[in-house]
Amino acid sequence: DGGITQSPKYLFRKEGQNVTLSCEQNLNHDAMYWYRQDPGQGLRLIYYSQIVNDFQKGDIAEGYSVSREKKESFPLTVTSAQKNPTAFYLCASSLQGSPGANVLTFGAGSRLTVL
Amino acid sequence: LAKTTQPISMDSYEGQEVNITCSHNNIATNDYITWYQQFPSQGPRFIIQGYKTKVTNEVASLFIPADRKSSTLSLPRVSLSDTAVYYCLVGDPFSNYQLIWGAGTKLIIKP
Numbered sequence: 391d392g393g394i395t396q397s398p399k400y401l402f403r404k405e406g407q408n409v410t411l412s413c414e415q416n417l418n419h420d421a422m423y424w425y426r427q428d429p430g431q432g433l434r435l436i437y438y439s440q441i442v443n444d445f446q447k448g449d450i451a452e453g454y455s456v457s458r459e460k461k462e463s464f465p466l467t468v469t470s471a472q473k474n475p476t477a478f479y480l481c482a483s484s485l486q487g488s489p490g491a492n493v494l495t496f497g498a499g500s501r502l503t504v505l
Numbered sequence: 506l507a508k509t510t511q512p513i514s515m516d517s518y519e520g521q522e523v524n525i526t527c528s529h530n531n532i533a534t535n536d537y538i539t540w541y542q543q544f545p546s547q548g549p550r551f552i553i554q555g556y557k558t559k560v561t562n563e564v565a566s567l568f569i570p571a572d573r574k575s576s577t578l579s580l581p582r583v584s585l586s587d588t589a590v591y592y593c594l595v596g597d598p599f600s601n602y603q604l605i606w607g608a609g610t611k612l613i614i615k616p
Contacts, residue, residue, distance in 0.1 A: 394548075421601065432592065432606030433549070440602075448602065480548050484601055489537050489554060492598035496548025 392417045396481050396497035403468070403475065403504050411466045411500045413481035422464035423494070425480040426450060433480060439464055440486060468502060476504045509593045514611040523580045525610050527593030530574050535597045538569060538576045543590045543609070552591075553578070588614045 394415045403409045415422065421440045425433040435448030439458040453472025458464050464483075468475045479500045485491040510528040517523045529538070537556050541549035553560055555567040555576070566579040580587060590609040597603065 423602065425606075430608060432608050434606070435602060435604075438602045446602070478546070482548070487599050489556065489598045492601055493539060493551040493554060494541075494549070494601060496550070499546065499548050501546070 394481055394483055394495055394497035396479075396500050399498065399500060401500060401502045403502060405504060406470045408467055408469050409502065411468070411479055411481075411502070413464045413466065413497060414462055415464075415481075415483045415495075416462060417483055417495060418461070419483035419495070420461070420486045421484045422458065423482045423484075424448075424454070424456065424464070424466045425482065427478045427480060427499075436466065436479075475502055477502060508605050509595055509607055511591075511593050511607065511610045513608065514613070516613050516615060517583055518615050519584055520582055523583050523587070523612065523614075525578045525580075525591055525593075525612065526575060527578070528575050529593070529595045532573050532595050533597070535599075536595045537598055538567065538573075539594045539596075540565070540567065540578050541592045541594065543592065549592060583612075583614050585614050585616060588612060 397412045423438040424436040427433050434450050436454050437456040439445035442461050445456050445458050455467045481497045482494040484494050539554040540552040542552050543549040553565045553567045557569050560567045568577040590611050592609040594604050
């Protein structure tokens with residue numbers, strides 16, 4: 391079955407450490423996205439990529455970094471510069487453009503807790 | 506960018522039809538209306554998308570009036586498993602990165 395795989399599902403980090411969250415899709419989607427979700431709130435866009443080797447900052451990119459070396463993969467690194475990283479992180483993908491094709495497919499999420 | 510307003514929470518009972526209304530007064534000509542469902546500790550899941558009038562699929566219907574300033578998600582004969590948060594999003598299909606996610610509507614279905 392096609393879909394998006396995020397790992398790990400749960401991650402604990404000590405302050406000052408960088409951590410990388412994995413996101414892999416086999417849907418042949420062009421665009422990929424990283425969102426952050428805090429309790430009781432909607433999703434906020436961290437980074438997005440519409441094509442391999444290109445990515446753009448979203449609304450809350452500070453303290454995060456990404457790469458898009460392969461179409462299938464869009465890892466997110468939470469750096470020590472992110473002051474409040476404890477959150478639920480969601481990766482999504484979509485085709486580009488036309489209605490219906492643009493709907494977002496999400497992974498199951500990664501929950502990061504800073505100790 | 507079109508922002509949306511929807512109720513924070515709603516309650517209903519099993520077997521009832523549930524209608525969740527979303528207001529989007531500044532919707533643009535190119536914008537489509539999309540609804541997602543999210544269960545706790547899971548990623549959102551696409552429910553339905555529409556541009557105008559009525560759209561129906563196997564799980565829901567979406568009603569959009571002629572002025573497109575609001576929309577209503579209709580869930581027929583809900584069950585306990587429909588308890589979730591429902592998000593209404595408005596945006597250009599070519600610009601998913603511009604979507605604004607509000608807090609959604611927390612729907613609680615009671616037995």
